[in-house]
Amino acid sequence: MLILGIESSCDETAAAVVEDGSRILSSVISSQIELHKPFGGVVPELAAREHLEKIDPIVDEALAKANVNLKEIDAVAVTQGPGLIGSLLVGVCYAKALAFGLEIPFIGVNHIEGHVFSVVFENPAIEFPAFALIVSGGHTNLFHIPEAGKYKVIARTRDDAAGEAFDKIAKMLGLEYPGGPIIEKLAKEGDANKIKFPIAKISDGRPDFSFSGLKTAVSRYVRENEIEKVGEDKVVSQEIKDIAASFQATVVKSLMKNVEKLADQYHPKTFIVAGGVACNSALREAAELIGNRLGIPTYFPSKHLSTDNAAMIAAAGYFHLKRGERSDLRMTADVSMRLQNLENEDAELKRKKVRYRL
Ligand code: KG4
Ligand code: ZN
Numbered sequence: 001m002l003i004l005g006i007e008s009s010c011d012e013t014a015a016a017v018v019e020d021g022s023r024i025l026s027s028v029i030s031s032q033i034e035l036h037k038p039f040g041g042v043v044p045e046l047a048a049r050e051h052l053e054k055i056d057p058i059v060d061e062a063l064a065k066a067n068v069n070l071k072e073i074d075a076v077a078v079t080q081g082p083g084l085i086g087s088l089l090v091g092v093c094y095a096k097a098l099a100f101g102l103e104i105p106f107i108g109v110n111h112i113e114g115h116v117f118s119v120v121f122e123n124p125a126i127e128f129p130a131f132a133l134i135v136s137g138g139h140t141n142l143f144h145i146p147e148a149g150k151y152k153v154i155a156r157t158r159d160d161a162a163g164e165a166f167d168k169i170a171k172m173l174g175l176e177y178p179g180g181p182i183i184e185k186l187a188k189e190g191d192a193n194k195i196k197f198p199i200a201k202i203s204d205g206r207p208d209f210s211f212s213g214l215k216t217a218v219s220r221y222v223r224e225n226e227i228e229k230v231g232e233d234k235v236v237s238q239e240i241k242d243i244a245a246s247f248q249a250t251v252v253k254s255l256m257k258n259v260e261k262l263a264d265q266y267h268p269k270t271f272i273v274a275g276g277v278a279c280n281s282a283l284r285e286a287a288e289l290i291g292n293r294l295g296i297p298t299y300f301p302s303k304h305l306s307t308d309n310a311a312m313i314a315a316a317g318y319f320h321l322k323r324g325e326r327s328d329l330r331m332t333a334d335v336s337m338r339l340q341n342l343e344n345e346d347a348e349l350k351r352k353k354v355r356y357r358l
Helices: 033-039 044-066 085-102 111-117 162-172 179-187 212-224 238-266 281-294 311-322 346-351
Strands: 002-007 012-019 023-031 075-081 106-110 130-135 140-145 152-156 270-274
Touching: 002 044, 002 085, 002 311, 012 044, 012 311, 023 044, 033 044, 044 085, 075 085, 075 111, 075 311, 085 106, 106 111, 106 311, 111 130, 111 140, 111 270, 111 311, 130 238, 140 238, 152 238, 162 179, 162 212, 162 238, 179 238, 179 281, 212 238, 238 281, 270 281
Parallel strands: 002 075, 075 106, 130 270
Antiparallel strands: 002 012, 012 023, 130 140, 140 152
C-alpha cells in the first residue's frame, strides 16, 4: 500500500511516499526557518502563504524521488491538527482535493500521533505498553500507550513546551532561531554544573512539566550577573556557554525525572522519544540511560524524522487506514486536536482549574 503523506502544521511543508507504513520511498521537507528567522519565531500568516507556494512542488518532488506517479498512490494521509490554522488548512485542502480527484481514500492524522509513529522506520517493532515522550516546539507530553492506537497523557507541560523554552532562552541570550540546535552546540563547550537552575515542583503533586520558572531563573541570572547578550560580532562568551549547558541539563533532568517516576507505575516495555527536541544529544543520552535502568529499549527517530516531516504522518495514516478508518470531505483542520482516547482527564483538570498545554 502506497501512502502519500502531507504535513503543513507549522513551518515545514513536507510530503512523503511510504510503502506499507514502514518503508520510506521518499521524504521531502521544505523548511521555512530562514523566512521566520528575522522575527525570532514563526509568523503564522507568512507560514500559511509559504505552504501555499510550496505544497505542489514538494508533493511533485516526493513523487519523483519515490519514482511513482499519482495514479499509483493508494491513499493520502494529512496532518489535521494540532497546529496553526492557516498552515493546517493548506495541507488539509490540498489532500482532500487530491484524494477526491484520484478517487482514493484519505485520512486526517493527529500530528502528535505522527511523532509517535516517527520511530517505526528505523527501530524494531514497538512492544506495548509503551511510553512516548513527545518533545517539540509546541508540545511536551508523556503518553502511556497500552496498545497500538490507545493513548493516555500521563504528564504534560503546564506552560511552555520544552522546545519553546530552548527557543526563548536562545532569544534571551541573543542567539538565533530556532534555539535548540544552537544551545546544544554551545552546551558542548559549557559547564553544565556551573549554575544550579531549579527544577519545577508542581504544587498539586501531579507529575507534570513546567519550564516557565526555569526561563525566569535564567533571565534573573543573566540580569544579576550582567551577562552580555551575543552581539553582531557573534562572539559567544564562556558565561553564555555555561548558561546554555546548565539550562539544557536542567531541561533534560526535569523531563527524565517524571519519566522514571511514572515508569515505576506503568511498567512500559518500550520508551519512545520523539519530536524536534529529540534531536538533542544530551536528551538522547539521558533517555538511553533511563531505558537501560528500566531494562527496556529506547527508540528515537533519526534527525530527519525527529522534526516535522510527512513520513511519520503517512505511517500513522497507514495504521488507521488498515483499521478501516477514513476521513470524508467534511473533515477540516483542528487547531487544538488532542491525542488522548483513554482515561481522558481533561474534564477533571478543568474542574480543578489546572492550567496546562496540549
Ligand atoms: O517537532 P518540531 O520540528 O516542530 C514542532 O512540532 O514544534 O520541533 C521544533 C523544536 C524547536 O523548538 C527547536 O528549538 C527544537 O525543536 N529543537 C531542539 C533541537 N533541535 C530542534 N531542541 C533542543 N536540541 C536540539 N538539538
Ligand atoms: Zn511536530
